[in-house]
Structure formats: structure tokens, C-alpha cells
Amino acid sequence: MDRRRDAPAPDGTGSSLSRSPRQRGSSSGHGGAKDRVERGERPCSPPLKGKADALSVSSFPFSGSDYPVTVDPYGFERPEDFDFETYEQLMSEYLVVLTRRAIKWSKLLKGKNKVDKNNKMKRYVRKGVPNEHRTLVWMSASGAQQQLDRNPGYYQSVLGAQHDPKLVDTIRTDLNRTFPENVLFRKSSSTCLQKELYNVLVAFGHHSPSVGYCQGMNFIAGLLLIITRDEEKSFWLMETLLGRILPDYYSPSMLGLKTDQEVLGELVRERVPGVSGVMAEHGVMWSLVVSRWFICLYIDVLPVETVLRIWDCLFYEGSKILFRVALTIIHQHQAAMEEEARSLPDVCQSFKRMTLGPFVEDCHPFMQKIFTEPGSLSMATIAKLRATCRARILAEGS
Structure with missing residues (x-):
């Protein structure tokens, strides 16, 4: 895989990665969400409105007069055929x-500026972190706040250092491609985050020259900025994600990404054997169908609210969460895949449909399922599988 290109889409083609992570919900006037899902299209992400606004608008980037009807709480534009009624039903509970x-x-959290690591806090995180507390929880739970405190002024110093012109040009090229449907990343917006996005990516590229920059990182940094509205905190969260939680995902060899794709394959073989059998029968490599799931941490794969709930747990519990999500999605669609997949294109289409529809849109029951459906899954199990898969990949490449 060329790390300077987008990860392969589930249909085997290059993904534009220019779509927002907000895409879900239903459409009216064009056959509805169900018809769109059946055609393999992703419905657009429904924002809050009406009662939803009144209950939770203070938690989101847009509030009051800054929260236009045409834009969702995270800054993503609503489609013209947005179905408010269906979304109200979805959001009511x-x-x-x-x-x-x-x-x-x-x-x-009253009077606290950090979160503890214990069963009660883990239970709270799994049930969802309110948006107004996300920055604190992510920073504290991941260790990013500790890194920031240990390195005062570091972000400003690396940002102010001499920049690699090639790195700068590559990042500048991708700025306008980052969430083009989000008003927060438009130059015409008074709240435009492009400068902050540029700063975070340039600083990270110089902080970690072995990684530098590749596409996909801009969307991770962009979503971090939407939530934190703080470029220094976004930098340290990104450093924690790519340096500790998911090492080697974005290195030139992308060994971490390749390894985890194979780890998922082993887990599916053990826990969802029907799907594993279909994959083997049609010679489908895991990299063809799940690269974007992992390299984008489910951005542009699942609805934004679901992605944020996943990230809550990812920052608190680590990378095993990515596998729990993948296993749950795959397990949910095992029967349909066994029945419908008759060729490689069928398999790819099945994986596209897996990330569409009510199952992933209704994020609260979905998140409950990721901790029950896959069964027990410890970091020790993941580490053991990673060692085996990494050794196999290196042996095949030698």
C-alpha cells in the first residue's frame, strides 16, 4: 500500500476520504435510507434538531445563533433531502x-482535572463521554495531558522550527480536502480551523520525522480539533494515538496497520468462521476490505457520533477497541454474507453494506454490543496475535 495515497476503499478502489464522518441517517424524497443502504450508498449523518438541540446543543461546537439549521452540531452540512422526522425518532431515546x-x-468530575483508571470510570466511558468533558477525559485517560505537562512549550518550539518544504507542500495540498462539507474547515468561515489543522500536522511531522505525514492523518487531526478546539492538545492526542496506541500505522512500511489487519483475520477465523470461510473461498485479502476502518479509525466509515463513542473507549482502553468494533460489525452480517457473497466483488460489496444502516447509526446499543458480542478480548491476546502476524509479514517480505 502506498502510504501517500488513500487507503483502499472496501470495493478495492482508492477512497477519496473527502467525505465527512457524519454520513448516516436517512433520506427523504429518494426512496429513504433503506433503499440507499441496499444500493450500497451511505446515508448522510443526521444532526440534532428541535428537542435534540434544546437538550444537548451546549455540548457541541455550534450553539445559539452559531448553529444554523443547515449544519449539524459538528459543523457538517445537512443534505437537502435530510429526513428530520426519522432522526427525531432515532434520537428520542x-x-x-x-x-x-x-x-x-x-x-x-466535579472539582477534578483528571480521570482515574478503575472499573467505575471504564463503565462510565463505555456508556459515553458527554462532549463537554471529552477533551479532559481523552487527554487524561490517554496520557496526553501528562506528556503536555512534562513538555511545556515543546509544541510551540517544534512548530517554530525550520520546516521541511516538501512536508509543508504535501500538508498544504490536503488542507482543502479535509472535511470539505464541514463549515469549520472552510476559508470563508470565521471559525475556520485550517490554520490550526496545518499547525498540528506540520508540528507532528517534524516531531516524528520517521512518520512525517500521509493522508488519513489530516482527518484524525481534523476531528480532534473539532472536539478540543485546541491545537496543542490535539497535537498531543495525535502523538499518543500514533506513537503509543497505534504505533507503525503511518510509518513508511505501515507495518502496524498490516499487522492489525492480519490480527483481525485471525480473530475472525476463530470467532466468525463463516465470514472467514467466505474470504478464503474467494481469495479476498483483509487489506482490501478493512484498511480504511483502521487507518482512519472509523472516520468516514461509521457515523460521527458512533466514531466519537469508539474514540472515547479507544483513548481509555487502547487499540483492542478497534478489533471489538470490527468483530461486532462482521458478526452482525455473517449470515447475510454467507448467503449472498458469490464472488470477490460480492464480498467487497458486503463489507460496504456492513457500515450502513440502523445497526451502526444507533450508537448506544451498538456500543453495548461491542463489549458483549465478540466475547473476551484482552490486550494480552492482541499482543500475542500481533507478534505472530508481524513475524509472518516480515518473513514473507524478506
């Missing part, structure tokens, strides 16, 4: 959960 969790989190 989830908003009750959000409100209840927000009250509990406020009590839990």
Missing part, C-alpha cells in the same frame, strides 16, 4: 441517555 449521562459525569 438516545437524548434521554445523553442527558442522564451528562448529569452523572458532571457529578463525577
Whole structure:
């Protein structure tokens, strides 16, 4: 895989990665969400409106007069055929959960600037972190805050150092390609985050010259900025993600990414054997169908609210969360895949459909399932499988 290009899309073609991570929900006037899913299209992500706004708007980047009807709470434009009624139904129960969790989190974090690592906190994180507390929780749980505190002024110093012209040009090229449907990344916007995005990517590229920059990183940095609105904190969260939680995902060899794709293959063989059999029968490599899942950390794969719930757990529990999500999605569609997949293109189409529809849109029950459906999955198990798969990849490449 060329790390300077987008990861392969589930259909085997290059992904534009220019779509927002907000894409979900349903459409009206064009056959509805179900028809679009059946055609293999991703419905657009529904934003909050009406009662939803009243309950949770303060938690999001847009509020009050800054929250236009045509834009969702994270800055992504709503489609013209957006189905408000369907989304209101979807959100009616989830908003009750959000409100209840927000009250509990406020009590839990009152007077605190960090989170503990214990079973109670893990339970809270798994049930969702309110947006107003996400930056604190992500920074504290991941160790990024500790890194920032240990290195005061480091971000500014690396940002102010002499920059590699080639790195700068590559990053500048991708700025306008980052979430083009999000008003927060448009030059015409008074709240444009392109400068902050540029700074984070340039600083990270010089901080980690062995990684530098490759496409996909801009979307990770972009979503971090949407949540934190702080480029220094976004830098340290990115450093934690790519340096500790997911090492070698973006290195020139992309060995970490390749390894984890094979690890997923081993887990599927053990836990979802029907899908593994279909993959083997048609000679489908895991890199063909799940590269984007991992390299983009589910951005532009799952709805934005679901992605953020996944990231809550990713920062708190580590990379095993990526496997839990993948296994849950695959397990949910095992029967359909066994019945419908008759060729390699069929398999690829099945993987495209897996990330569409109500199962991944309704993020609260989805997140509950990722901790039950795959069964027990420890970091020790992941580490053992990684060692085996990495050795195999290196042997094949020698």
C-alpha cells in the first residue's frame, strides 16, 4: 500500500476520504435510507434538531445563533433531502441517555482535572463521554495531558522550527480536502480551523520525522480539533494515538496497520468462521476490505457520533477497541454474507453494506454490543496475535 495515497476503499478502489464522518441517517424524497443502504450508498449523518438541540446543543461546537439549521452540531452540512422526522425518532431515546449521562459525569468530575483508571470510570466511558468533558477525559485517560505537562512549550518550539518544504507542500495540498462539507474547515468561515489543522500536522511531522505525514492523518487531526478546539492538545492526542496506541500505522512500511489487519483475520477465523470461510473461498485479502476502518479509525466509515463513542473507549482502553468494533460489525452480517457473497466483488460489496444502516447509526446499543458480542478480548491476546502476524509479514517480505 502506498502510504501517500488513500487507503483502499472496501470495493478495492482508492477512497477519496473527502467525505465527512457524519454520513448516516436517512433520506427523504429518494426512496429513504433503506433503499440507499441496499444500493450500497451511505446515508448522510443526521444532526440534532428541535428537542435534540434544546437538550444537548451546549455540548457541541455550534450553539445559539452559531448553529444554523443547515449544519449539524459538528459543523457538517445537512443534505437537502435530510429526513428530520426519522432522526427525531432515532434520537428520542438516545437524548434521554445523553442527558442522564451528562448529569452523572458532571457529578463525577466535579472539582477534578483528571480521570482515574478503575472499573467505575471504564463503565462510565463505555456508556459515553458527554462532549463537554471529552477533551479532559481523552487527554487524561490517554496520557496526553501528562506528556503536555512534562513538555511545556515543546509544541510551540517544534512548530517554530525550520520546516521541511516538501512536508509543508504535501500538508498544504490536503488542507482543502479535509472535511470539505464541514463549515469549520472552510476559508470563508470565521471559525475556520485550517490554520490550526496545518499547525498540528506540520508540528507532528517534524516531531516524528520517521512518520512525517500521509493522508488519513489530516482527518484524525481534523476531528480532534473539532472536539478540543485546541491545537496543542490535539497535537498531543495525535502523538499518543500514533506513537503509543497505534504505533507503525503511518510509518513508511505501515507495518502496524498490516499487522492489525492480519490480527483481525485471525480473530475472525476463530470467532466468525463463516465470514472467514467466505474470504478464503474467494481469495479476498483483509487489506482490501478493512484498511480504511483502521487507518482512519472509523472516520468516514461509521457515523460521527458512533466514531466519537469508539474514540472515547479507544483513548481509555487502547487499540483492542478497534478489533471489538470490527468483530461486532462482521458478526452482525455473517449470515447475510454467507448467503449472498458469490464472488470477490460480492464480498467487497458486503463489507460496504456492513457500515450502513440502523445497526451502526444507533450508537448506544451498538456500543453495548461491542463489549458483549465478540466475547473476551484482552490486550494480552492482541499482543500475542500481533507478534505472530508481524513475524509472518516480515518473513514473507524478506
